[in-house]
Amino acid sequence: MAAESAQPKEQIVDPWTAKAGEGEKKINYDKLIVQFGSERIDESLLQRIETLSKKPAHHFLRRGIFFSHRDVSDILNAYEQNKPFFLYTGRGPSSESMYLGHLIPFLFTK
Known part of the structure; x- marks a missing residue:
């Protein structure tokens, strides 16, 4: 498996990247809400x-x-x-x- 296609341990969401974490099929929006302190x-x-x-x-x-x-x-x-x-x-x-x-x-x- 190429390094660039490997899934990260934790999800990555920033202006350039949106990747689900290891073992997840999609972005976890509840985690984003906690991470960014929103409601x-x-x-x-x-x-x-x-x-x-x-x-x-x-x-x-x-x-x-x-x-x-x-x-x-x-x-x-x-x-x-x-x-x-x-x-x-x-x-x-x-x-x-x-x-x-x-x-x-x-x-x-x-």
């Missing part, structure tokens, strides 16, 4: 978003494309209390130009 996007959060926005939740959320979050509850609390808040994508040009990959967080933030 699962569950049905109650989706319901809260829909109740406050009076619109269906974004299809990235409904379809499970985004599966976890940080601080969405804080944003919803601020919205309920009519307090100002800002959404920031954290995305910027890789160089002097933008590329199609930048579109996903922009569309979601909009």
Whole structure:
């Protein structure tokens, strides 16, 4: 077996690689949630978003494309209390130009 095709002991998920760990067939999203300190996007959060926005939740959320979050509850609390808040994508040009990959967080933030 070639070294590059060997499965790592622990799963690897970073901007360049997504490989399941040894003995696993797919990425374990529960491990990622723990590793990155996020919270699962569950049905109650989706319901809260829909109740406050009076619109269906974004299809990235409904379809499970985004599966976890940080601080969405804080944003919803601020919205309920009519307090100002800002959404920031954290995305910027890789160089002097933008590329199609930048579109996903922009569309979601909009």
